[in-house]
Amino acid sequence: MNEELRGTIKTGLIAGVVTLSLGMIGILVAFNKRFIVTDAVTLADLLLFGMAVIAGYLGASSLKEHSMGRRLLHGGLAGMLAAVPTFLLILLTLVWEGIRDSFINVEPALVSLLTLDNENVVVGGILLIVVFGVLGLVGVGYAQLPVRFRRPISMSLAWTIGSGVMSDILIGILRPRMSNDTLRSLFGSTGLQPVPFVVLFVLLTAVFFWWQQGGQTRYQTLRQNFTPRQQKSSRRVSISLLVIFLLILPSLLGVYLSEIFNEIGRFVLMGLGLNIAIGLAGLLDLGYVTNFAVGAYIMALLTSSSQFGPENPWSFWLAVPICVVAAMFTGFILALPVLKMRGDYLAIATLGFGEIIRVLARSDALKPVIGGAQGILQIPAAQIGGFMAQVMGYILNPINNLLSRFELGILATNSNGDIVFGNPPQLYYLFILASLLMLFISRRLNNSRTGRRWMAIREDEDVAAAMGINTTNAKVLAFTLSAASGGLAGAIFAAKLGSIFPSSFELLISINVLALIIVGGLGSIPGVIVGAFALVGIPQLLSEFAEFRLLLYGIALIGMMLVRPEGLWPSEVHRREIHSHGEDETAVPVSVKP
Amino acid sequence: MPLLEVNDVHAYYGNIHALKGVSLTVEKGEIVTLIGGNGAGKTTTLRTITGLMKPRDGHVIFDNEDVSKYPAHAWVSRGIAMVPEGRGVFAKLSVEENLELGAFHRNDKENIKDDIEKSYEMFPRLGERRTQLAGTMSGGEQQMLAVTRALMSKPRLLLMDEPSMGLAPVLVDVIFEAIERINQEGMTVLLVEQNAHMALQIANRGYVLQTGQIVLTDKADVLQKDPTVQKAYLGIE
Numbered sequence: 001m002n003e004e005l006r007g008t009i010k011t012g013l014i015a016g017v018v019t020l021s022l023g024m025i026g027i028l029v030a031f032n033k034r035f036i037v038t039d040a041v042t043l044a045d046l047l048l049f050g051m052a053v054i055a056g057y058l059g060a061s062s063l064k065e066h067s068m069g070r071r072l073l074h075g076g077l078a079g080m081l082a083a084v085p086t087f088l089l090i091l092l093t094l095v096w097e098g099i100r101d102s103f104i105n106v107e108p109a110l111v112s113l114l115t116l117d118n119e120n121v122v123v124g125g126i127l128l129i130v131v132f133g134v135l136g137l138v139g140v141g142y143a144q145l146p147v148r149f150r151r152p153i154s155m156s157l158a159w160t161i162g163s164g165v166m167s168d169i170l171i172g173i174l175r176p177r178m179s180n181d182t183l184r185s186l187f188g189s190t191g192l193q194p195v196p197f198v199v200l201f202v203l204l205t206a207v208f209f210w211w212q213q214g215g216q217t218r219y220q221t222l223r224q225n226f227t228p229r230q231q232k233s234s235r236r237v238s239i240s241l242l243v244i245f246l247l248i249l250p251s252l253l254g255v256y257l258s259e260i261f262n263e264i265g266r267f268v269l270m271g272l273g274l275n276i277a278i279g280l281a282g283l284l285d286l287g288y289v290t291n292f293a294v295g296a297y298i299m300a301l302l303t304s305s306s307q308f309g310p311e312n313p314w315s316f317w318l319a320v321p322i323c324v325v326a327a328m329f330t331g332f333i334l335a336l337p338v339l340k341m342r343g344d345y346l347a348i349a350t351l352g353f354g355e356i357i358r359v360l361a362r363s364d365a366l367k368p369v370i371g372g373a374q375g376i377l378q379i380p381a382a383q384i385g386g387f388m389a390q391v392m393g394y395i396l397n398p399i400n401n402l403l404s405r406f407e408l409g410i411l412a413t414n415s416n417g418d419i420v421f422g423n424p425p426q427l428y429y430l431f432i433l434a435s436l437l438m439l440f441i442s443r444r445l446n447n448s449r450t451g452r453r454w455m456a457i458r459e460d461e462d463v464a465a466a467m468g469i470n471t472t473n474a475k476v477l478a479f480t481l482s483a484a485s486g487g488l489a490g491a492i493f494a495a496k497l498g499s500i501f502p503s504s505f506e507l508l509i510s511i512n513v514l515a516l517i518i519v520g521g522l523g524s525i526p527g528v529i530v531g532a533f534a535l536v537g538i539p540q541l542l543s544e545f546a547e548f549r550l551l552l553y554g555i556a557l558i559g560m561m562l563v564r565p566e567g568l569w570p571s572e573v574h575r576r577e578i579h580s581h582g583e584d585e586t587a588v589p590v591s592v593k594p
Numbered sequence: 595m596p597l598l599e600v601n602d603v604h605a606y607y608g609n610i611h612a613l614k615g616v617s618l619t620v621e622k623g624e625i626v627t628l629i630g631g632n633g634a635g636k637t638t639t640l641r642t643i644t645g646l647m648k649p650r651d652g653h654v655i656f657d658n659e660d661v662s663k664y665p666a667h668a669w670v671s672r673g674i675a676m677v678p679e680g681r682g683v684f685a686k687l688s689v690e691e692n693l694e695l696g697a698f699h700r701n702d703k704e705n706i707k708d709d710i711e712k713s714y715e716m717f718p719r720l721g722e723r724r725t726q727l728a729g730t731m732s733g734g735e736q737q738m739l740a741v742t743r744a745l746m747s748k749p750r751l752l753l754m755d756e757p758s759m760g761l762a763p764v765l766v767d768v769i770f771e772a773i774e775r776i777n778q779e780g781m782t783v784l785l786v787e788q789n790a791h792m793a794l795q796i797a798n799r800g801y802v803l804q805t806g807q808i809v810l811t812d813k814a815d816v817l818q819k820d821p822t823v824q825k826a827y828l829g830i831e
């Protein structure tokens with residue numbers, strides 16, 4: 001057997017085993033309930049048939065030098081092989097009656113999915129192999145396309161499929177603004193209707209094609225020809241538009257999506273904080289939940305009207321700074337014993353702190369003070385009342401009146417004239433304010449003298465010390481400042497939920513925050529936001545994902561490490577660091593003057 | 595008044611008496627070299643000057659002020675820079691980023707760019723490699739980078755710990771020429787070396803350190819002719 005054939009067989013079988021695994025762990029059946037194209041294509045179909053296309057694509061593109069015929073042959077073969085492992089599973093169900101006792105997910109729904117709903121499963125299975133073969137040919141055809149077609153098609157396909165998958169969001173946004181009939185002609189209960197799907201795909205392809213064929217360069221030359229004044233005002237216009245957009249966003253999104261945004265906001269806050277320690281100063285802190293817990297508990301202890309709160313509960317606004325300072329103080333205290341540690345040891349020590357906090361929160365000893373496992377209840381929502389609310393009402397109410405004509409709005413006063421951050425769209429303003437504040441601070445820190453010190457320590461602690469950088473101070477400062485944002489997130493979290501329980505402060509939070517930083521790109525501030533959307537937003541949006549959340553986290557992380565280790569939106573230094581590993585090309589100067 | 599005065603300094607590592615009453619002075623504009631064999635206490639002397647190490651006895655006076663009065667790590671902002679032993683550069687940062695970090699305590703952002711360009715004029719080889727990762731450069735180039743990075747902090751006194759270590763003779767020449775040039779532009783240099791031959795050629799004065807004690811000091815050209823120095827450090831019998 002020749003080398004190439006063996007490669008193609010391997011590719012096909014790997015794709016097949018992946019498909020088989022997706023089926024055996026239940027993902028295919030779970031995802032088969034969500035349509036991308038209403039009543040036609042589900043997310044499971046996409047995974048299943050997509051695998052065949054990918055197998056064909058890879059099978060063909062591994063042989064560059066050959067004729068079209070050979071390529072089609074290899075692509076088709078890879079596609080067909082991708083259906084073989086699942087076909088064997090189908091045969092197995094025929095001879096092994098009790099297979100479900102051992103493999104709970106091999107249910108009739110899976111079998112009918114893998115046999116294209118055929119009565120006779122053997123015929124259906126063979127049919128699937130044939131279909132996979134054809135799709136493998138499609139993959140070859142796709143690989144044959146010149147890049148200038150392939151790229152716009154891929155982009156447009158991704159966006160169209162994305163719109164189908166995320167149709168919930170679109171429906172949520174469009175429902176108040178459209179008649180039911182129009183809405184129903186565009187969307188089903190899930191997914192885009194076939195006609196709009198195709199129209200969107202064609203339109204987007206055209207747009208991306210135009211953009212690539214000259215639109216982009218035209219746009220860039222247009223911008224280059226701006227006078228400095230024009231540049232300034234165009235910047236100002238885009239920033240104003242962005243601010244307006246952020247202000248009306250919750251009314252656009254509705255309650256459910258606003259809540260998801262708030263969850264993202266909570267993790268952006270924690271991510272920005274942890275990014276200071278890990279991304280900027282290079283201190284691997286695995287106990288970040290500690291700061292979050294301290295912020296939340298201090299907020300609860302200061303403002304709760306239960307027996308755990310003070311006689312005269314504080315207002316949220318007075319308590320927030322205390323929460324932040326308390327978290328910073330905790331960060332400071334925790335920094336002291338671990339300063340001499342590096343890398344792995346530091347990670348383990350901080351991991352321990354995170355667990356200690358959780359155990360303490362649960363402990364009976366502290367139960368009289370912080371409520372033990374029953375937590376602390378009756379934490380009031382943040383609110384603005386009195387004169388301040390009146391003043392804000394004067395400004396907000398007319399704007400809301402105007403915007404309500406378009407089914408939009410911004411921060412609102414209630415019937416008493418107070419501003420209560422109780423429901424998700426109102427809380428959104430708290431999160432966005434806090435996030436913008438922390439974004440601003442992070443950016444300033446990154447570009448500051450302190451930021452340069454951290455960078456030096458992150459790169460090489462010994463060299464930094466020899467340069468006269470006080471590494472001890474810089475590390476303590478990093479821990480302390482990093483904690484602030486976590487404390488803030490915790491404080492808002494407590495006021496948002498109205499009650500807190502130790503179970504909200506588990507190791508998994510630290511891991512989630514760490515994962516989002518890594519996926520976004522270590523040390524990158526926009527990366528934190530992208531990472532939070534990807535790892536917090538998407539699983540919340542797709543309820544099917546909930547069950548597989550950790551699995552998908554794992555896949556996402558492994559995939560990232562393999563394909564894009566620098567993260568989705570990497571910082572410059574980090575990107576280069578990763579790509580210089582073991583690559584000889586960086587050993588030659590990048591720019592040599594002749 | 596000398597720029598730097600080390601006065602009867604005693605320093606210990608635990609029980610090891612590493613400096614046994616070292617005294618030396620450096621006048622403004624001079625190149626002074628401190629020569630001595632392995633373990634003589636050269637690096638330790640530099641550490642007490644920067645305040646990285648507190649002497650148990652004696653004083654280090656820089657610019658009329660006792661160094662021990664400085665808060666920890668204040669030496670860079672007081673005007674002392676050090677090229678550490680074994681050329682510590684940030685291996686995974688580019689040449690340019692290394693230089694930027696050399697200016698870590700400065701606030702005058704505009705001038706930093708100009709000073710980086712000046713570094714490239716001093717060592718054109720660095721200018722050619724400004725985007726190259728420092729760790730991938732040759733030993734000599736890394737030493738050039740370490741020197742220019744130290745200068746980025748705009749020091750009044752430059753401490754160098756064995757800049758010739760591990761370099762080919764040609765590169766040693768390049769580095770020492772650069773030190774001379776920096777000195778001609780007004781920089782005061784305290785140069786620690788085992789390569790006594792080269793160091794004494796460019797220095798004004800020299801001190802010979804042996805097991806924590808200064809055993810000899812004189813003008814550099816006199817030391818070059820001194821029989822003990824010739825025997826012990828210049829390999830001349």
Ligand SMILES: Nc1ncnc2c1ncn2[C@@H]1O[C@H](COP(=O)(O)OP(=O)(O)OP(=O)(O)O)[C@@H](O)[C@H]1O
Nearest residue numbers: 607610612630631632633634635636637638639788
């Ligand atoms: N961290 C340390 N702990 C214990 N002893 C040390 C330490 N650093 C240096 N010493 C000892 O102090 C003495 C002086 O060391 P120092 O590093 O100053 O020598 P040096 O003149 O710089 O030598 P070299 O030319 O080899 O760099 C040596 O005996 C050394 O073993």
Ligand SMILES: [Mg+2]
Nearest residue numbers: 636637638679
């Ligand atoms: Mg030494």
